[in-house]
Amino acid sequence: MSDNYTSTTNACKLCKPIGACLAFKGVEGAVPFLHGSQGCATYMRRYIISHFREPMDIASSSLGEKNAIFGGGPNLKQGIKNVTTKYGAKMIGIATTCLTETIGDDVPSIIKQFREEEKALFESDNSPLLVNVSTPSYGGTHMEGFHDAVRALVDQIATEYGRDESINLLPGFVSPADIRYLKELLSDFNLEVVVLPDISESLDGPALLDYQKISEGGTPLSKIRSMGKARASIEFGRTIFDNPTAGKLLDSRFGVKNYSLGMPIGLRESDEFFSVLEEISGCKSPEKHVLERGRLIDSYVDSxxxxxxxxxxxxxxxxxxxxxxxxxxxxxxxxxxxxxxxxxxxxxxxxxxxxxxxxxxxxxxxxxxxxxxxxxxxxxxxxxxxxxxxxxxxxxxxxxxxxxxxxxxxxxxxxxxxxxxxxxxxxxxxxxxxxxxxxxxxxxxxxxxxxx
Known part of the structure; x- marks a missing residue:
């Protein structure tokens, strides 16, 4: 490669907020919200729709030139109020963009002020949870944005202590088909699983007669609250092993043992995943999955x-x-x-x-x-x-x-x-x-x- 080549031509990555929006979309009743210009939200909506072929609303604080000088706090507060009243959201996932990070908006403080100013709104039974995460595009790729948003969900929502029989599954950014398969697999091991995030229905749903402002599906907020009570977490991602991930947070704060695994693609990485499932469940792999493994090996030989x-x-x-x-x-x-x-x-x-x-x-x-x-x-x-x-x-x-x-x-x-x-x-x-x-x-x- 040329030593003096410095510009980026067709990046092999996406921007950090798009990953956060995808993670927030995997929560029941959630609306992703970008604190930044309208163009960011429009671009990301279109990009996600083109892949999933599903409606995808992303709210925006719609900052303009004057907000770059005077700050975007008023726009953020008004945007949260609009989403609350017009969508009936159970949760609003607020991600920052390059603009708001560059001008230095203190989003947690703005949210705190908003709660104090709108006490009546947040004292009602229909008040939404507000979860925020810092995701400037210059701070990483869409995958960092995704994992940071998942950690923020656990950090700001999971509050319950104790112990139950559930298993937390933190699969990273995989397809809706992958998540449906994972839920079937853990059910076959007789394991009660909380998948975060769960886009299996919210980004791959059935045809409906009427448009829904917020799609069905997603991890229930009640399940996220109780993730600290699980007996184990399984988290996929070799390159995030040393990062402050959601799985590590659940381990340090609630004592939930975390199994860090590579993404189970292929025979060996899947074998490791199944070995962990056998350890947690105390059961051998169900016969239908043993047969799937055998057919895979046979096809390796055939091909x-x-x-x-x-x-x-x-x-x-x-x-x-x-x-x-x-x-x-x-x-x-x-x-x-x-x-x-x-x-x-x-x-x-x-x-x-x-x-x-x-x-x-x-x-x-x-x-x-x-x-x-x-x-x-x-x-x-x-x-x-x-x-x-x-x-x-x-x-x-x-x-x-x-x-x-x-x-x-x-x-x-x-x-x-x-x-x-x-x-x-x-x-x-x-x-x-x-x-x-x-x-x-x-x-x-x-x-x-x-x-x-």
């Missing part, structure tokens, strides 16, 4: 001759890249480049951890954009790209297949229904990957073939 030695470039948010790389390495695909716009400084370490069996370790790049990825890919000559839709231009330029995973998927239908996790998710990913490789070879053949 090995078609994909062994294929070179893959994997990009996206860091923990997804780590999980996908583990999955590729165990089935014979050579990950040649693992790239992310994230800057946790943990990506290389975790990629090395999940690729120990490889002779040639992949190149690992963090803090990169698609200009950087494209330059590397031109030299590495991969057989397939694996990541979200923002990599399509590279796939088209180099004439190689793009396997769409993660977020955002804007140029296909069904991004919210992509299953990534567990043996079942690995099976779906494997079939998609192998068939893309076969299709490419089939299309490139001068004679073509219809049988293998």
């Amino acid at each position: 090995h001759k078609y994909i062994f030695g294929c070179k893959a470039v994997v990009y996206g948010e860091e923990d997804l890249v780590v999980g996908l790389t583990s999955f590729l390495a165990e089935m014979g695909v050579q990950p040649v480049l693992c790239a992310s716009g994230g800057k946790s400084k943990k990506l290389e370490k975790e990629i090395t951890s999940v690729t120990k069996g490889l002779v040639d370790l992949p190149i690992v790049r963090d803090g990169v954009d698609f200009y950087d990825i494209g330059e590397e890919a031109a030299e590495l000559k991969p057989d397939i790209l694996i990541g979200h839709s923002k990599g399509y231009s590279l796939a088209k330029k180099y004439g190689i297949p793009l396997m769409r995973v993660g977020f955002p998927v804007h140029d296909r239908i069904g991004g919210q229904r992509i299953l990534h996790l567990g043996y079942r998710g690995a099976q779906a990913l494997l079939d998609e990957l192998v068939n893309l490789v076969i299709e490419k070879k089939q299309n490139d053949s001068p004679v073509g073939y219809s049988y293998m």
